[in-house]
Amino acid sequence: MCTALGRAFLIMENGIHIALSAELLGTLWGIPITNALVTTWASMALLFGLVFLLRRKIKLIPGRIQTAVEWGLEVVANYVEEALGSPERARRYFPLIATIFIFVLFLNELAFLPIFGSVGFFHGHEFTPLLRPGTADLNTTLALSIIAFLTIEISGILTLGVLKYGSKFVNFKAGFIGVLVGIVELIGNLARLISLSFRLFGNIFAGEVLILVISSFAPLLAPLPFILFEMFVGFLQAIIFALLTLAFIQIAVAEPHEAH
Amino acid sequence: MELEAAKTLGMAIAVGFGVLGPGIGLGILVSKALEAIGRNPEAAGKIQSTMYIGIAVTDALAIFALVVGFIIKFT
DSSP states (O other): OHHHOOOOOHHHOOOOOSSSSSSSEEEEEEEEEEEEHHHHHHHHHHHHHHHHHHHOOOSSOOOHHHHHHHHHHHHHHHHHHHHHHSSSHHHHHHHHHHHHHHHHHHHHHTSSSTTTTSSSSEEETTTEEEEGGGGGGGGHHHHHHHHHHHHHHHHHHHHOHHHHHTTTTTOTTHHHHHHHHHHHHHHHHHHHHHHHHHHHHHHHHHHHHHHHHHHHHOOOSSSHHHHHHHHHHHHHHHHHHHHHHHHHHHHHHHOOOOOO | OOOOHHHHHHHHHHOOOOOOOOHHHOOOOOOHHHHHHHOOOGGGHHHHHHHHHHHHHHHHHHHHHHHHHHHHHHH
């Protein structure tokens, strides 16, 4: 709500200012540093800090919090194993799925701290916030989506071999229809890059804009249900990203089905 | 028509028509899920989680329209 009040004050002065791309804060050896990048680095630092802090505290006979976390991870691990079939495949892909989920969840939910969007620099009348939700920048989501896409394709090639995996797309034996189906499959696979990144970016960015607009005319109490809704959306989108990556890996490592 | 007005109008039309399809799709999706739960209440957990996946994928199409609207208006 502090963010909402701060934004309302700025909106009264300048009108609603929606930035589709993350605002540039400076350059570091030629690489532009945007505020979403600062947030992503801060989240990574926080996550690493948590990991190193909690490493020593893992006991053989777990306390309550450790049991809860282990139970959660076990539920996800069982789901991954059920989806992929065999335990070694599950062990191979579980770290990526779990990391995607935890990282995206952290980036999405951290955005509701009061310092986001309200602490920043003034250039004359223009206000540049120092922190912006990490996933509200298409670059972050595109990077995650490229990682997922490469993992999916490479997992298919590793499990099936290049020729067998390629035969899913370039299929001269099944006749003319087969070639067309193969091309459609290929385009569908490439479209996953765009769909994964835009889904996450669109949901989080639209949530930001929604809260901005609500803050512009009723900043005191009205943003609250919307903020709660956006927290749920952030959680759901993290699950969806990880789940879809898992589903695509499952499709990629499956044997190509025989002619109909 | 000046550029700003055209941009606003373009965004409104893009988003308006863009969420039409996914809206109908979501309605059909959830109604079928509810029907399935009604016929087989034991499988409710599985049906629900698959429904959420379907909702997220269909929602994404509406989000694409929204993002295109933002791009029209703000760049």
